[in-house]
Amino acid sequence: MNLLSFPRQAGLVRYAFLFLLCFTDLSALSGCEQNDDAVTQWAADVRAMQRRVGEAERDEDFARAEHELRLLTGARPSVDVALVRPVQQDAYYQLARLSLRQEQPGAARGYADEGLALGRGSTQVPNVFAASLLVVRGQAHEALGAAQEAAQDYHEALLINERLLDLALEEDSL
Amino acid sequence: MTDFEDDLDLGDISPEEREEAAALMAALEREHDGGLDTSEPLVTASLLQYARSSELHQTTHDSVLADILKEARRPEAEPTWWQGWSRWAGAWRWMTAVGAVAVVAFLVVGSGEHPVVQLPGPSIALLQAQASVAAGGDANELDAAMLHYRVELLASLEAGGQ
Numbered sequence: 339m340n341l342l343s344f345p346r347q348a349g350l351v352r353y354a355f356l357f358l359l360c361f362t363d364l365s366a367l368s369g370c371e372q373n374d375d376a377v378t379q380w381a382a383d384v385r386a387m388q389r390r391v392g393e394a395e396r397d398e399d400f401a402r403a404e405h406e407l408r409l410l411t412g413a414r415p416s417v418d419v420a421l422v423r424p425v426q427q428d429a430y431y432q433l434a435r436l437s438l439r440q441e442q443p444g445a446a447r448g449y450a451d452e453g454l455a456l457g458r459g460s461t462q463v464p465n466v467f468a469a470s471l472l473v474v475r476g477q478a479h480e481a482l483g484a485a486q487e488a489a490q491d492y493h494e495a496l497l498i499n500e501r502l503l504d505l506a507l508e509e510d511s512l
Numbered sequence: 513m514t515d516f517e518d519d520l521d522l523g524d525i526s527p528e529e530r531e532e533a534a535a536l537m538a539a540l541e542r543e544h545d546g547g548l549d550t551s552e553p554l555v556t557a558s559l560l561q562y563a564r565s566s567e568l569h570q571t572t573h574d575s576v577l578a579d580i581l582k583e584a585r586r587p588e589a590e591p592t593w594w595q596g597w598s599r600w601a602g603a604w605r606w607m608t609a610v611g612a613v614a615v616v617a618f619l620v621v622g623s624g625e626h627p628v629v630q631l632p633g634p635s636i637a638l639l640q641a642q643a644s645v646a647a648g649g650d651a652n653e654l655d656a657a658m659l660h661y662r663v664e665l666l667a668s669l670e671a672g673g674q
Contacts, residue, residue, distance in 0.1 A: 377669065377672065378670065380669075381666060381669035381670040382670065384666060384669070385666050385670070388662065388666070421631075421669060421672075424631060424665060425665070425669075428658070428662060428665070431658065432658075435651070435655060438651075466634040466638065466639075466642075466661070469642050470642060470654065470658060472646075473642055473645050473646050473651075473654060474651075476646065477645075477651060492646040492647075495642060495646050496643060496646050499639055499642045499643050499646070502633075502634055502639055503636070503639050505633070506633060506634065506635075506636055506639065509633065
């Protein structure tokens with residue numbers, strides 16, 4: 339053993355790096371548990387924020403309600419986007435309805451647009467939140483005097499609604 | 513007998529060897545145009561000349577030395593304990609990485625058949641409210657139905673995360 343030729347500093351750095359890589363590899367095995375924890379924590383956060391939204395609306399504190407709802411529209415990288423998106427679209431629906439109650443149809447249309455931009459589903463997987471967002475955007479268009487756009491939104495909402503109804507009835511018949 | 517044979521002690525060399533050496537020495541002496549023939553007979557002749565006279569033309573000497581060095585192998589040093597350990601560490605890291613990838617792939621493929629969280633489907637009441645508002649009905653009816661669905665959605669998220 340020739341300790342004089344041992345690359346002491348470079349060797350330590352190199353093998354510390356290798357050790358970290360091993361640790362990283364092993365920690366990947368417990369990723370599912372971390373994801374479950376993240377979903378649980380996020381769901382608790384959503385419930386708490388929705389409770390505060392309800393309290394603000396009862397107090398007619400629309401600014402506080404809007405602030406909480408805007409927080410709900412934010413992304414949560416640690417949680418599967420397929421779970422986060424319905425919550426985000428629901429928050430956009432609430433924001434649009436809140437704006438309509440405050441007689442702000444322009445803002446309502448903007449929130450509905452943002453919610454619909456997250457996805458409208460498909461024929462196979464119709465999106466119930468997209469249908470509600472189209473309905474509320476139709477109301478905003480009506481308030482803005484855009485009857486044709488309102489009719490288009492209502493029509494599209496009814497197409498999604500019909501498909502959802504078909505699927506619900508199929509499930510009931512099974 | 514040629515001139516170069518005069519300089520050599522050829523007592524133990526057979527006539528065939530002498531002829532071959534003479535031919536090769538002649539080729540060595542030519543070294544025409546400044547170039548050097550590096551064929552094996554020429555090298556042999558050079559070595560014979562060196563053995564007999566302990567002298568070698570410098571260019572030939574360099575050529576022979578270059579050939580020897582080209583063929584020579586550097587002796588492998590005995591690996592130290594640190595180098596041996598490092599090889600095992602590298603192998604361990606690769607085995608760990610491959611194992612982790614296999615487990616993750618298994619979990620991903622397996623989870624495709626069993627979704628972690630199943631979101632609830634909309635109720636008939638919610639769908640009726642949507643259709644009603646789209647036809648000019650009361651929007652508060654849709655708000656109430658959405659609130660009810662929201663409660664179900666949050667319950668399923670909380671249950672799915674545990």
